[in-house]
Amino acid sequence: EKSDSSVTNAQIEQMAFELFQAHGVINYSFGFDRAIRRAGQCDYSKKRITLSKHFVATADLDQIHQVLLHEVAHALVGRSVGHGKLWKQQASLLGYRHEKLDGAVIAESSAKYLGECAAGHKHYRMRRPNSVLSCKLCAPSFSRSHLINWRAN
The missing domain is CATH 3.30.2010.10 (Metalloproteases ("zincins"), catalytic domain)
Known part of the structure; x- marks a missing residue:
């Protein structure tokens, strides 16, 4: 703070x-x-x-x-x-x-949307994603097995 x-x-x-x-x-x-x-x-x-x-x-x-x-x-x-x-x-x-x-401290305090994959990787967005996204840390290309779950911050 x-x-x-x-x-x-x-x-x-x-x-x-x-x-x-x-x-x-x-x-x-x-x-x-x-x-x-x-x-x-x-x-x-x-x-x-x-x-x-x-x-x-x-x-x-x-x-x-x-x-x-x-x-x-x-x-x-x-x-x-x-x-x-x-x-x-x-x-x-x-x-x-x-x-x-x-x-992450900057991102968490300012991002409007927080995302997390099943492995626990955190993702931050200023706008609500308009398509399904997967975690690039888990899989370099799109993978339905590594989808990011989003919530409003």
Whole structure:
């Protein structure tokens, strides 16, 4: 649960631009998106870093700062590096702690529909599925033996 409920989007934007300036991230913009499976994104082609509005609604200031550092590291090292050694070194230099965020927390708090297969794999949707879906973790192609049961969240 969010412990720093007084954090505004304007404060987050200010934090982002201060990090951009401090670390030489040039010509990048910042914004919020509607992602439910990730906290942040660095879009190299648009030169834009975004945070999920669902993530910031449940995160505290430190978690938000850490995700911004993660994305700033991506902006600094470039697209081809991924999460490899160079990115890890850059992220560490910025103060990123490499703590894994549980994307399910973001998804569960924001998804309008929750699904589960017989094996217990969880699935999240913003809209009600309009067709029968099967679990790709259980079977790579559609399988009637691995159907997902949906319920409103």
